[in-house]
Amino acid sequence: MGMTISQKILANKANKDEVKPGEIVMADVDLTFANDITAPIAIDFVKRLGVDVFDKGKVALIPDHFTPNKDINSANQCKIMRDFVMERNLPNYWETGEVGIEHALLPEQGYIKPGMLIVGADSHTCTHGALGAFATGMGSTDLGFAFATGKSWFRVPESIKFIYKGKRKKWVVGKDLILYTIGKIGVAGALYKSMEFTGDAIRELPMEDRLTMCNMAVEAGAKNGIVEPDEITVEYLKERGIENDQYGILKSDADAEYSSLIEIDVSNIEPQVAFPHLPSNAKGISEIKDDIKINQAFIGSCTNGRISDLREAAKVLKGKKVAKYVRLIIIPATVQVYRQALKEGLFDVFLDAGAVISTPTCGPCLGGYMGILADGEVCVSTSNRNFVGRMGSKKAFVYLSSPAVVAASAVAGKIIHPDEVLK
C-alpha cells in the first residue's frame, strides 16, 4: 500500500520505512517555535529540566501577538522570552521592529522547506504545509518537550484528498476556496486528519493563497494541511535563495489510502463570507439578502496579511473612501510586507481612503489590542476565526472574508461584492 505525502514525511522522521494511520510514532523535528503567549510555559519546561535546547538553529521564538507590548503583563511575558534568548544565545529571534506574524514570517524568511517536520506552539502552524512540509500546532508543554529533546510524538493521521478543478472566477482567492471547503465539511470535518489539497486549480494557485488555505485547515479540525511541492514551490524558494538541491520533494503515491475524496469545482465558487460564530457558516456573497452593516473592517493576520492580500485590497480602495463611522484597520503581517506595500504606494491608497495602518502584530485578530470590538458591533475580517468574543466583546459579531470583500465592505459600510464598489 502506498503512502500519502504526510505519511512519508512522518515515516522519514521516525526512521521507518512505512507508517500507517492511527499508529503513534516518536519523530525528529526540523523546526520548533513558539510565540509570546505560548513560549513562557515551554521555556519554563526547558529550565525545569535543566537542559539546553536540542539545536539552537532549529528553535525560533517569535514575539508577535502582543508586540509592541500592549500592557505590563504582556511585556513581562516577552521579557521571559528575550531573557531566555539572550542567556542561551539563540539566533532565531526577532525584536520589535523586525518581527512579523510567525506564520507569515517563517516562510517569507526561508525557514520552511519541503519535507520538513515542523511543530509550533500555535494552532495555525498548519500554514507551513503549503510548502510541502508536515507542520502542526501543539501546546506549550509539547513544545517544551520538543525544544529539549528535538522530538515529538504523533498519531499518524488519516488523509482526506481534496481535488479542486476548474477556473476561479474574478475576485475568488485561496480564502474563498478554504471557506467554501470548511462550509462544506464543518468545523470538525477533518478532525485529527490531514487535509491534502490537490487538483489543477491548486496547481495554478499562487503560494500566498496556498498558505491561506493551509492556514485554515485547523478550522476544520485538521492536524495539518498540505500541498505537494511543484514549480510554484520551487520558484518561491528560489526567490529566498534556496536552491532545489537543499531539499527533497515528496509526493503522495498513486495507491495511497485516503479516508475520503472530495471534489470541488472552483468555477462555481463566488466570494465567500463566514457568518458568526463559526468559520463553517460560509455563504456565497450573492446569498446575502439583507444588508449587513459594519462598524469595523480588518485586513491582516496570518491568514491574509501578505503582500498579495494588500494588493487586492488596494485595487478596491484606490480612489475610494471608507464609509462614515466605519473603521478600516490594515496590518501588514511582516516588516517585509510593510516595506513592500510602502514602496508600491499602497499606503497612500490606504491612507487616502481613511484606513489606519498598524505595525506588524496579531493585534485584533485574537481580540488582543489595536481594534477591539464593543458590545453589539459588527466586524468583517480577513482573519481565520469568528468565535464568540474572538475580537473583543462577546456581544460582537465577526464575519470572515477575503481582503477584496473586506475592503469593498469598508467602502460601502456593509458587506458587499467588490464589483459593486467598482462599478
Added chain:
Amino acid sequence: MIIKGRVWVYSDNVDTDVIIPARYLNTSDSKELAKHCMEDIDESFAKEVKNGDIIVAGYNFGSGSSREHAPIAIKASGVACVIAKSFSRIFYRNAFNIGLPILESNVVDELEKSDEIEVDTKKGQIKVLKNGKVFESSVIPEFMQRLIESGGLFNYAKEILKV
C-alpha cells in the same frame, strides 16, 4: 481512578476562546486564568465551580487555538475531569500533557446541570447516578497510558534525556 462529582453541561464546539478569552492571556498564572474560565459562555462557572466538579460536553470540545491556558484554567478551577463526545486534537494532547483526565463519551445526552456521575477512568465507564445508566468511553491509546504512568510529558523528557 474513580471520580465522583456533579456536572456542568455544555453543547458542541466549546472553543478555547470561550474557555479562556485571549484578553486574559497576558499571564500564565493558573489561579488568575481560573478566575475567567468559561466566562464568555457561562458567567456562573468561575463563581460556582467546586473542587471535583466535572465538565461534560458535545462534539469538538476545545477547538480553536493551541493555548494550553485552556486546560490549565479548567484544571485550576478544580475540575476533576472533562468528558465530551469528541475533542479538538490540540486540546486532547494538552490535557494529557498537563495531567487533566479527559474521556470521550456521549454521556452528555443523559445529563442536566448539577446531576452527579461516577467515572472509572481505568475501565472507561461512566455511571449516571440519578438513573444508574452506564456509558462506556473510548480507551486511551497505550502510548498515552504510558505517558500518564511516567507522570506526564515532563517526566518522560527526563527519562529520554536521562536528567
